[in-house]
Structures are given as C-alpha cells and as structure tokens.
Amino acid sequence: MIKRFTLLLLLGWCCCHLSAQSNKTTYLFSYFKGNGEDGLHLAWSANGLKWESLKNDQSFLKPVVGISKLMRDPCIIQGPDGLFHMVWTSGWTERGIGYASSRDLINWSEQQYLKVMDHEPTTKNTWAPELFYDKASKQYIIYWASTIPGRFSAGAEAGDTGYNHRMYYTTTKDFKTFTPTQLFYDQNFNVIDGTIQKIGKEYILFLKDETRNPPQKNLRIARSTQLLSSYSKASEPITGKYWAEGPTVLNINKNWIVYFDKYTEHKYGAVSSSDLKIWTDISDQVSFPAGVRHGTMFAVKTKWFNQQVKAKL
Incomplete structure (x- = not known):
C-alpha cells in the first residue's frame, strides 16, 4: 500500500512537472549584424533581460533576394498554424522586401521578393517591415516605412537629406496574393520603425519620430481602436536623450518592455512600464550579444524551443 501511494505521488509530481515545463516561455530575438550581409541571427532569453546568441552567433539564413541582397530588420511572427513568417529590409534603395x-x-522556405511599392516608381526605400496577425479577419498585415519624394510636405525639411518617411501596409492570407498597398500612418512628421501590439480592445503602435532638425530620433506611442486606421497623434517620447530606433516589445509578468537599438552608441537599451504611461529606463539591466542590430522579439513554449531548436543546433 505504501509503495503504491509513493508511486502515485511520484506520477503526480512528474505530471505536474511536465505540465509546468510545457507552460514555460522562452523569448527569442531575430536580429542582424553589420549591414545585414550574412542574414538572420537569433538569440534567446529565459527572462527577457539576459540574451544569448544561438548557433555561436552564425547566420541561420543568408539573403538571396532583392538588388542588394541584405537581410536587415528581420521581423518574425508565428501564425495560428505554427508556421513562422519573416519579412526583412532587402536593401537601402529598393521598392520591395x-x-x-x-x-x-532553422530550415527556411525559398525566399521571395515582395514588390510592395512597385506601383510608386519614385519610391526611395522600403524599410523596417513588420508583421501582425489579425485573428478577426484571419489575415496578416505587412507594414513598413517608405519615402515617396514630394508626396508629403510636412517634415520634408526636418528629416535626413531626401527622406521623409510615412508608413504603408498591405494584407495577405497566404503570402501569395496581396491587397493593394495603402497609407497606414501619417501625422505630419517623418515616421519609421512601427510595431503593433493589441492590448484589450486597443491597438498600440510603437514608432520612431525620425525628425532630425531639431533632432528627435526617439520612440513614441500612437493608439487606435481600429487595426488599420485612425491612429492618434504620437505621444511624448518614451525614450531618453539618446537616439533610438527599431523598437520591439514583450509583455513579461504583466510588464511591458520596449527594447531598442541605441544605434549611435552601438548598444541596446530598454524601457519598462506596467501601464504604458510611466516608463522606466532599464538599459542597465539588459545584456545582448556583441554587435546586435535591431529586429523582433517573440515568445515560444520552452518545451518546443528545447526540442525543435536547441536540440538541432
């Protein structure tokens, strides 16, 4: 009887332990190095603060599409069917991504070149594309920043020479057919590096104010109750006096953490908030592999990560 009771206790502990393991979360970070020549790099973290590179910081996928064949700003999200989708900036002066x-x-499909701005032949660039999956419409939103010379007067004299970005988007359900590209965000200033989080019934757009004269180069927030339109004017900066770009966001223990590239200082930073209103700089608490440039952070199950990624490397 005692042996049977002990066995039942042991089985119960094992079930609880396995369940706890399967519910744990591992955080991943897709990023690039240098100019993006060697492609996709990945890092992982158990707590969202200390990040370690995978595969000895070697490339997981080398870029082969586009004119310049770069892989900058890699953005990865996981769809409802478990498939991971990635978009990236393929060059400095291109109309596609x-x-x-x-x-x-680890194993990737054949790369495609999506000509999202081909309908605007004067487009100077197509930078920092991001993905968002909309459960309601069961479709993916691809959004990015482009400059179309002469299209917008506001901000034209305040940005970097020749660049006055606005954000655009297209939608797709299968990454084979796409809706016509449309304007996504314009609040009369030079804007880039948007990333969306759905929080309750509201959509939060984290963005970079790209104004150079007088210098802003900081991160802000816009809000909307509609995914594809009606975003508010940008908030006051949530980052400090340094120049910041490439925001990516995680929610860890009910706390929002925005990570970003302090690109002029060649290091990474982060700010944290529990209410999306009051932000605390926690840059001194985060650590990253040397030379990381910005990309996207996302969460996966720890059990899946150990079996499907770590075990194969």
Whole structure:
C-alpha cells in the first residue's frame, strides 16, 4: 500500500512537472549584424533581460533576394498554424522586401521578393517591415516605412537629406496574393520603425519620430481602436536623450518592455512600464550579444524551443 501511494505521488509530481515545463516561455530575438550581409541571427532569453546568441552567433539564413541582397530588420511572427513568417529590409534603395517561412526557425522556405511599392516608381526605400496577425479577419498585415519624394510636405525639411518617411501596409492570407498597398500612418512628421501590439480592445503602435532638425530620433506611442486606421497623434517620447530606433516589445509578468537599438552608441537599451504611461529606463539591466542590430522579439513554449531548436543546433 505504501509503495503504491509513493508511486502515485511520484506520477503526480512528474505530471505536474511536465505540465509546468510545457507552460514555460522562452523569448527569442531575430536580429542582424553589420549591414545585414550574412542574414538572420537569433538569440534567446529565459527572462527577457539576459540574451544569448544561438548557433555561436552564425547566420541561420543568408539573403538571396532583392538588388542588394541584405537581410536587415528581420521581423518574425508565428501564425495560428505554427508556421513562422519573416519579412526583412532587402536593401537601402529598393521598392520591395524579403519574405520566407519556417516550421523550426532553422530550415527556411525559398525566399521571395515582395514588390510592395512597385506601383510608386519614385519610391526611395522600403524599410523596417513588420508583421501582425489579425485573428478577426484571419489575415496578416505587412507594414513598413517608405519615402515617396514630394508626396508629403510636412517634415520634408526636418528629416535626413531626401527622406521623409510615412508608413504603408498591405494584407495577405497566404503570402501569395496581396491587397493593394495603402497609407497606414501619417501625422505630419517623418515616421519609421512601427510595431503593433493589441492590448484589450486597443491597438498600440510603437514608432520612431525620425525628425532630425531639431533632432528627435526617439520612440513614441500612437493608439487606435481600429487595426488599420485612425491612429492618434504620437505621444511624448518614451525614450531618453539618446537616439533610438527599431523598437520591439514583450509583455513579461504583466510588464511591458520596449527594447531598442541605441544605434549611435552601438548598444541596446530598454524601457519598462506596467501601464504604458510611466516608463522606466532599464538599459542597465539588459545584456545582448556583441554587435546586435535591431529586429523582433517573440515568445515560444520552452518545451518546443528545447526540442525543435536547441536540440538541432
């Protein structure tokens, strides 16, 4: 009887332990190094603060599409079917972006070149594309920043020479057919590096004010109750006096953390908030592999990560 009771206790502990393991979260970070020549890099973290590179910081996927064949600003999200989708900036002066998909983040599909701004032949650039999956419409939103010379007067004299970005988007359900590109965000200033989080019934757009004269180069927030329109004017800066770009966001223990590239200082930073109103700089609490440039952070199950990624490297 005692042996049977002990066995039942042991089985119960094992079930609880396995369940706890399967519910744990691991955080991943897709990023690039240098100019993006060697492609996709990945790092992982158990707590969102200390980040370690995977595969000895070697590339997981080398870029082969676009004119310049770069892989900057890699953005990865996981769809409802478990498939990971990635978009990236394929060059400095192009009208398209790169796209590929993967089941395990190691083996990737054939790369595609999505000509999202081909309808605007004077477009100077197509930078920092991001992805968002809309459960209601069961479609993916791809959004990015582009400059179309002469299209907008506001901010034209205040930005970097020749650049006056606005944000645009297209939608797709299968990454084969896409809706016509439309304007996504314009509040009369030079804007880039948007990333969306759905919080309750509201959509929060984290963005970079790209104004150079007088210098802003900081991160702000816009809000809307509609995914594709009606975003508010940008908030006051949530970052400090340094120049920041490439925001990516995680919610850890009911706390929002915005990570970003302090690109003029060649290091990474972060700010944290529990209410999206009061922000605390926690840059001294985060650590990253040397030379990381910005990309996207996302969460996966720890059990899946150990079996499908770590075990294969």
